[in-house]
Amino acid sequence: MSALRPLPVPSGVGVLDVLGRLEEALAGSSPLRPYAADAPVPVLPDDRGPLPDALALALGTSGSTGHVKLALLTVDNLVSSATATHQVLGGSGTWLLALPAHHVAGMQVLVRSVVAGTEPGVLDLSGGFTADGFVAATRTLTARARGPRYTALVPTQVSRLLEDPAATVALASYDWVLVGGAATGTSVVLAAERAGVRLARTYGMSETAGGCVYNGSPLPVSQIHIDNEQHVVLGGPTVAHGYLGNARLSDDVFRVDADGTRWFRTDDLGELDDSGCLTIRGRADDLINTGGLKVAPGAVEDAIVRYVPGVRDAVVVGSSHPTWGQAVSAAVTLRAGAPPLSVRDVRSALRGILPDHALPQRLLVLDALPSRGPGKPDRRALVAAFDETLETDVGRTG
Secondary structure, rough: OOEEEEEEEEHHHHHHHHHHHHHHHHHOOOOOOEEEEEOOOOOOOOOOOOOOOOEEEEEEOOOOOOOOEEEEEHHHHHHHHHHHHHHOEEEEEEEEEEEOOOOOOHHHHHHHHHOOOOOEEEEEOOOOOHHHHHHHHHHHHHOOOOOOOOEEEOOHHHHOOOOOOHHHHHHHHHOOOOOOOHHHHHHHHHHHHHOOEEEEEEEEHHHOOOOOOOOEEEEOEEEEEEOOEEEEEEOOOOOOOOOOOOOHHHHHEEEEEOOOOOOEEEEEEEEOOOOOOEEEHHHHOOEEEEEEEEOOHHHHHHHHHHHHOOOOOEEEEEEOOOOOOOEEEEEEOOOOOOOOOOHHEEEEEEHOOOOHHHOOOOEEEEEEEEEEEEEEEOOOHHHHHHOHHHHHHOOOOO
16 A cells, blocks of 8 residues: 555645545545645644555544544545435536535545546635525536535524525525535524425544434444444544544444444444434533533534524533532524524523523623634634633522
């Protein structure tokens, strides 16, 4: 096997220049370590251990620990995912890249394009994501697209596009819009349905070559298992072959069955209904313990976005509290023109919808939520911010 080579991935149309090297990697040679072109060249571990045959990518994760791990993805991992995705969506087509391509969701747009033999459109993100930019990129893509048109976004992008009439029309013109990276709130899903947007809510991560569960159902090549601790375990040919240079962690979360099926144990808690549809209840390490009662942040986040007027996005974390251990703490962004918001307003709007112990006790109103990857909130940064602003605490009876 050739040596693992760094691959700087630019934003904007320059990303098309990496397609040739990606094609080589998918042909079984020249495995790559993608990274953002404006970032330093990553340092690879000295002790990399044995590498899998037909390795294509060592792709960085943006996990909750803040420590980037490199998932070892083979040609079969990536091609199996791309092929199954096209099968579910209704055939290969032309993709618009609207996410950074050094992360798995953006990289898979490029992989699917290579597998389909089509050139993707590119939304230039160098100046940030805008509704006008999305409309223009969609218009350009439409003029030359072959077959169905697809794109992949994170929930915040979808929410912002739905606030703009022209962008909503552009969004509804796609045959399918994949949305993942974080939980998609019910209000966003309902707004998309009203606008005629076909959303496929995806669940997956770098360790599974991207989304392997669409609208609660696994891809045809994927399997789901819930273990005794309610962790979601994902299996099938899209599952990576471990982490580069981290055999101990690989042994903890990856395993191979006697029949050769690969499995990855996630940190997410979930359940399967009688039809096999998966519901994610949140991450095990994100659960808030306030006075001995457990609160799932996702349920509170969804309620805030749905029922508190003016809120665009919300992230809920457990910040330190001297009496209860943790306080339910909400960080929000507001829609343009929304009135000021207080923690009392939030609690009043949610009282009777959430149990009293789940009502937010602290509030931060921000211009933008800190992130650690596309659509992934930086919960650690928010906990630190709350711990510096304890004066906003009104107590459970506020």
